[in-house]
Amino acid sequence: MHYWINHNGVQSGPVDLDGIKELHLTSAAYVWHEGLPDWVKITQLPELQGTYEVVGEPIVAASKPQGGAVTGQPYQQQPSMPQQQYANDLEPAQTEPCPPTNLVWAIISTVLCCLPVGIVAIIYALKVTNKYREGDIEGAKRASETGAWWCIASIVLGIIFCQPMLSMLPELMGSGM
């Protein structure tokens, strides 16, 4: 399991459990790992107990280094708060991994499937990263899914047109290779 850490506005990670211990975190730190919908306070993850020093109300809100997604007031925090902060964040690239752009499939279907459908898939790949850069994670996920369907469509079409290939199996056997 790898963790991303936001401690007093400074982001680090991915680190594993041993790496977290070396960071000398306090209970003011936020943590994210794959599978979590959002950042959580380090104190909310039972498996991390003992890796941080328990401190009182943090005095960190004033100095927020660039790229920090999570700032002070953790104790009155509403569940929706971090999300709003992401929207203002300049580089959401550091908070949640980008949804798949399917660029590999888009390129493969453009080059090999002989179908311009692949170009649509490339445009959707572009949409994914653009939305992701803007901080619109939801939009990026939607574009990622639509793009995936275009990839599937072009590959299915490719297979339909590749059908004559099956007929060459006897030819293969006959060639003795």
Next chain:
Amino acid sequence: MRRTMIIILVVAALLVFGFIYYALDPSASSAFPQCTFLTLTGYKCPGCGSQRAIHALLHGDVVDAFKYNAMLFIAIPWIGLCVYAESRRTRNPRQYARLNAPLLIWLFLAMVLIWWVLRNIFGW
């Protein structure tokens, strides 16, 4: 576990297709699919010639492969790079974001479109 399965499937598919494209010549055998775009419009698509190019490449004939489809020489390394980024998407999100940067995708798209037009003008 799922990861290993995917890797095994991809390698198996590569071997099967590699063997087929090595053993048979797409320009001599009628079994290979014709480009639908070419059949319908009479114009080449960006991917036209890639089957013959792969056959030539597998036989070490780089010059012929380049004549059949020059774009493949950019697309194949690019695919490799993207597969690498994809395999590390959650472990290294920043690198993934860099390799999938809008600028790079634009560049690829522009290349495909320019190549598409030019090859039909000059008959590449």
